[in-house]
Amino acid sequence: MRLAGKVAIITGAASGLGRASATLFAEQGAAVVVADCNAAGAQETVTQIRDTGGRAEFIEIDVAVADDAAAMVAKAVACFGKLDVLFNNAGIAIRKPVADLDEDDWDRCIDINLKGVFLGSKYAIPEMMRGGGGSIINTASIYGVVAGRTRAAYSASKGGIVNLTRSMALDYASHNIRVNCICPGFVETPLLKKILGTKEEFQALVDMHPMGRLGRPIETAYAAVYLASDEAAFTTGIALPVDGGYTAG
Numbered sequence: 001m002r003l004a005g006k007v008a009i010i011t012g013a014a015s016g017l018g019r020a021s022a023t024l025f026a027e028q029g030a031a032v033v034v035a036d037c038n039a040a041g042a043q044e045t046v047t048q049i050r051d052t053g054g055r056a057e058f059i060e061i062d063v064a065v066a067d068d069a070a071a072m073v074a075k076a077v078a079c080f081g082k083l084d085v086l087f088n089n090a091g092i093a094i095r096k097p098v099a100d101l102d103e104d105d106w107d108r109c110i111d112i113n114l115k116g117v118f119l120g121s122k123y124a125i126p127e128m129m130r131g132g133g134g135s136i137i138n139t140a141s142i143y144g145v146v147a148g149r150t151r152a153a154y155s156a157s158k159g160g161i162v163n164l165t166r167s168m169a170l171d172y173a174s175h176n177i178r179v180n181c182i183c184p185g186f187v188e189t190p191l192l193k194k195i196l197g198t199k200e201e202f203q204a205l206v207d208m209h210p211m212g213r214l215g216r217p218i219e220t221a222y223a224a225v226y227l228a229s230d231e232a233a234f235t236t237g238i239a240l241p242v243d244g245g246y247t248a249g
């Protein structure tokens, strides 16, 4: 019960890394607000948590819309009385080099991946201050640290998250609000399956990870539990790779 008594919001928790984190957070004692634009998937995450005795509520939001971000924080406070943890995890992947990238695709990628982190944090921080502190965790990517071919908008958004994380860590350290991000390597999730082409392409991705496999959603979930917990009480402003060694070389 590493998160006993904590209240957490997890965005993008209808699927993939977010769902794995939501179920693990609940197992570890947190009450979880599952926030996602996919209502059916989010409801399924909530059902999974409740079926195993955990506490969870769902809210349908678009992380890129300010009113939705505010409503998500209000929901956590209305349902569970406070907010200790915000896990800004929702994201989309767009694979195009700059010359082929429509302006709309660029805007959508930056709005969801980067502005979504800004908005969620903007509304969560005052609530955390009222409660005496908190932990914000952002899902960046290895492509926040190194670049990937055909991932211009995605890499820009994730690089932005890494430095936004550091900036918020500095601004709110004195308020006992810790801000960290996780930089996963390739993890087998619905998002990855959507963007992967051939078997050869899959194997090429595997080969880029020195550990010789892709990640599993539960492996980033454990990193998030650590950063959310009091075990990480002196850890702020970090970009934690969970990447099987991808960025070590």
Ligand SMILES: NC(=O)c1ccc[n+]([C@@H]2O[C@H](COP(=O)([O-])OP(=O)(O)OC[C@H]3O[C@@H](n4cnc5c(N)ncnc54)[C@H](O)[C@@H]3O)[C@@H](O)[C@H]2O)c1
Residues within 6 Å of the ligand: 011, 012, 013, 014, 015, 016, 017, 018, 035, 036, 037, 038, 041, 061, 062, 063, 064, 089, 090, 091, 092, 093, 112, 139, 140, 141, 142, 183, 184, 185, 186, 187, 188, 189, 190, 191, 192
């Ligand atoms: N899967 C990987 O290999 C990998 C690697 C590095 C980083 N990441 C990052 O991990 C995070 C989760 O990705 P995943 O792999 O679990 O993908 P996923 O597609 O399985 O899950 C993403 C979730 O975000 C939600 N979402 C998308 N746009 C939204 C919006 N505007 N408002 C609210 N919710 C929205 C989706 O409905 C979905 O439930 C993303 O930020 C992604 O960039 C994934």
